[in-house]
Amino acid sequence: MNTTSLLETVRVELGARAYDILVGHGALAELGPRLSLMLKRPRAFVLTDETVARHHRGALEAAVKTAGIQLDWLSLPPGEKTKSFSQLEGVLDWLLAGGADRGDTLIAFGGGVIGDMGGLAASLMKRGMGFVQVPTTLLAQVDSSVGGKTAVNTPRGKNLIGAFYQPRFVIADTALLATLPERELKAGYAEIVKYGLINDAAFFDWLAVNGQKVLALEPEAARYAVARSCAAKAAIVAEDETETGVRQLLNLGHTFGHAFEAANEYRENLLHGEAVALGMALAFRYGAASGITPPADAARVRDVLGASGLPVSLDGFDRARFTAPRLAALMQQDKKARAGRVPLILARGIGAAYVHPDADLASVERFLASELA
Numbered sequence: 001m002n003t004t005s006l007l008e009t010v011r012v013e014l015g016a017r018a019y020d021i022l023v024g025h026g027a028l029a030e031l032g033p034r035l036s037l038m039l040k041r042p043r044a045f046v047l048t049d050e051t052v053a054r055h056h057r058g059a060l061e062a063a064v065k066t067a068g069i070q071l072d073w074l075s076l077p078p079g080e081k082t083k084s085f086s087q088l089e090g091v092l093d094w095l096l097a098g099g100a101d102r103g104d105t106l107i108a109f110g111g112g113v114i115g116d117m118g119g120l121a122a123s124l125m126k127r128g129m130g131f132v133q134v135p136t137t138l139l140a141q142v143d144s145s146v147g148g149k150t151a152v153n154t155p156r157g158k159n160l161i162g163a164f165y166q167p168r169f170v171i172a173d174t175a176l177l178a179t180l181p182e183r184e185l186k187a188g189y190a191e192i193v194k195y196g197l198i199n200d201a202a203f204f205d206w207l208a209v210n211g212q213k214v215l216a217l218e219p220e221a222a223r224y225a226v227a228r229s230c231a232a233k234a235a236i237v238a239e240d241e242t243e244t245g246v247r248q249l250l251n252l253g254h255t256f257g258h259a260f261e262a263a264n265e266y267r268e269n270l271l272h273g274e275a276v277a278l279g280m281a282l283a284f285r286y287g288a289a290s291g292i293t294p295p296a297d298a299a300r301v302r303d304v305l306g307a308s309g310l311p312v313s314l315d316g317f318d319r320a321r322f323t324a325p326r327l328a329a330l331m332q333q334d335k336k337a338r339a340g341r342v343p344l345i346l347a348r349g350i351g352a353a354y355v356h357p358d359a360d361l362a363s364v365e366r367f368l369a370s371e372l373a
Helices: 027-038 050-065 085-097 112-127 138-144 174-179 182-199 201-215 219-239 246-251 254-263 272-289 295-307 324-331 361-372
Strands: 008-012 019-024 043-049 070-076 105-110 130-135 149-154 157-164 170-173 341-347 353-360
Touching: 008 219, 019 027, 019 219, 027 050, 027 130, 027 170, 027 174, 043 050, 043 085, 043 112, 050 070, 050 105, 050 174, 070 085, 085 112, 085 149, 105 112, 112 130, 112 138, 112 149, 112 157, 130 138, 138 174, 138 182, 138 219, 157 254, 170 174, 170 219, 174 219, 182 201, 182 219, 182 246, 182 272, 182 295, 182 353, 201 219, 201 295, 219 246, 246 254, 246 341, 246 353, 254 272, 254 324, 254 341, 272 295, 272 341, 272 361, 324 361, 341 361, 353 361
Parallel strands: 019 170, 043 070, 043 105, 105 130, 130 170
Antiparallel strands: 008 019, 149 157, 341 353
């Protein structure tokens, strides 16, 4: 197979800060040539995690070898708990010890945790150094690597401390996904489904038929799904970079999902993408219970997500941790919440999401209690 024919470029239009997302099987080979065009000296810093380094360090080094670029590596423990102030301090100290300056580039080589940590560290390093995303998970390729949102978690909630900081470019090589566990692929697939649910019913229909090909990483299906997801997000980011309007739609399922993750103390038995899938299913059911969403659409969302092996209900979750009052209190920590009201992304149907700015938290808590019953 001529894999070069499977590469596709998606442009994020942000004026002088516009950048490309290169998508497809074998895209990593383009890293060296593209880095050479932006580096002031032939070196770069690579932030990764221990699992990614074990599987893919050699591939990244090979991709920059012909360009003569020297790499300085730091590998962090894998997992959501790495997104902490203490780990961020360690990353910044590593960069300072290595003599990094604003003319240098940090490559975030990993999943969403590494991308978020790397982006925030790059934004803080001497008030901003170069930053490149090379996402190695499906979830990061279609979501967190695109759009410039960076953050760390706190005990009070997820992603509460962060900044908007755009990468210079993104390399989304679908070949890197081959080492992912099946569960990680499914977690990323939830974010792909999200784009269909937001404003692209035809894409949702395509996924209902071709989702298993995407999960099997068939090159054409994977490239199409990732590129279409990136294009959907790029269009929204170009219109609303700092999430004051339409970009809030990208949080479909996230207000519920972030509460589940925080209640679970970010443990690995609930991945971010799984929490988002559960959150989307609940958002559609809450909409149906509120007379906003057609019940048939809520049922179809549950069926399509469930057919991929993603969680769509609170069955089986620890009832001691996942109580309606606790989840509602965590939802109140949403960055845009006001007393007694919480913003939710709801939908008038598949492909027709909208911002519901002030859902009554008491009604949400009653809904959660019914789901937990």
